[in-house]
Amino acid sequence: MKINKLILLFVTTLFLGSCSNDEQGSTIESEVETPVTVKASFSYTISATDPYVAIFQNTTESSFQYQSLWDYGLGEGKVNVGSGLVEVRYNEVGNYTVKFYAVYNGVTTEESKTIKVDENGICPNGLCGSTSSTSLKDAATTFAVGNITRSSWVIGSGKYIELLKNEFNSLTSEYEMKMNVMYPAQGSYNFSAADAIVSFAQANDMYVHGHALIWHNATPSWVENFSGTDAEFEAMVKAYITTTVTRYKGKVRSWDVVNEALEDGSGNPLRKSVFKQKMGDDYIKKCFQFARDADPDVLLFYNDYNMASSATKRAAMFTLVDELGDLIDGVGAQMHISYNGPSASQIKNLADGVISRNLKLHFAELDIRANPNNDLTVLSNDRAKAQSAKYKEVVQIYNSIPLENKFALTVWGVRDNESWLIDFWGNADWPLLFDSNYNKKLSYYGFLGGLQ
Ligand code: XIL
Secondary structure, eight states, X not given: OEEOHHHHHHHHHHHHHHOOOHHXXXXXXXXXXXXXXXXXXXXXXXXXXXXXXXXEEEOOOOSSXXXXXXXXXXXXXXXXXXXXXXXXXXXXSEEEEEEEEEEXXXXXXXXXXXXXXXXXXXXXGGOTTOOXXXXXXXXXXXXXXXXXXXXXXXXXXXXXXXXXXXXXXXXXXXXTTSHHHHSOBTTBOOXXXXXXXXXXXXXXXXXXXXXXXXXGGGOOHHHHTXXXXXXXXXXXXXXXXXXXXXXXXXXXXXXXXXXXOBOSSTTOOBOOOHHHHHHOTTHHHHHHHHHXXXXXXXXXXXXXXXXXXXXXXXXXXHXXXXXXXXXXXXXXXXXXXXXXXXXXXXXXHHHHHHHHTTOEXXXXXXXXXXXXXXXXXXXXXXXXXXXXXXXXXXXXXXXXXXXXXXXXXXXXXSBGGXXXXXXXXXXXXXXXXXXXTSOBOHHHHHHHHHTO
């Protein structure tokens, strides 16, 4: 606060010369000590849970009412947010000029600071490169942390490759280790994309989770329309599984042998796939046996979705798994979930069922929808926090299962804008750990927080 000394001196002189009444005098003095300016001042700290968030504090000293305005340097201009601490997230790497204005008595003062943001978040004291960050795979000391990839993405170098190698130690092919890609025409395999992914993983000391030998949604049309007897069909499937599993023996840690065999409807019966139709109800067991015979050491999984949210689907899955006996090593629980469900107890029920069977648990295909009801056009701060909390919860649950049941937690995508969910649901969403510029989101820190 700046007091205009000249005015104060003038009025004090008047007061001394005209009156000796203390009470009156103090009244005159308080009217007189009017500041003509209020000096705007602010400070900021970096959030302990999200290094991309700055917490701003108005530190202006004044007991007078003045108007405060912020410009966070994000292109929104001046905003009036009232009093208290303000959290602002800087998603993009760059320099931001933040201004705080105090308006009093027709006079505006301002303070401005530059916020620098690099790929590790806000640079403390403007000094970038001094923040240390633990990667997901390093923080997860007892299980692998995976992500998906594509053969066209694992060539060359750049931000994506760096991030993948730094954060993850297990790879799953998003769609190139499925039957329609690996066996597009009868008698003619195409392993070129799968080979590229497996080689990249080997060169970078990453596991490969093979996904998925049999899936009704990735069955080539020549198999759907197979011309031949049922016995010939089964021999073809046996040859396909044997060829594929043998090719990657010692290179692929695990396979989803059959993916999504259960219906969603009441009773959750087996889907009426061409495999069930031609090989019989025990086609799953047969496929597991073919895979086991081809590689006695590879880990074999049954993989499906909605097994936390649906108790009946979970029960149907356990019935199926129990029938497989020693042929199965683990259950892959696809975690395509939302920020508001399924609940922690539903997820735990699923984990408990797997643990009680002494099987490995794969939290597979993790992505968490932030916009399941399509009520957002941009990811709001509140929703980002809720999504981050859900990531943390899921990771915490996984991290607390017994060591012998742990296997891997696989995230289904790196950047939000590349998530399959956007096409699948047809609306905007931000389900992953990184934004479209590979910046870590709040969800990333939720994941990391779940490992602590
Ligand atoms: C999806 C891929 O992400 C898409 O790129 C592809 O077009 C279709 O498959 N359950 C699964 C995954 O088991 O294989 C699916 O992946 C997503 C749902």
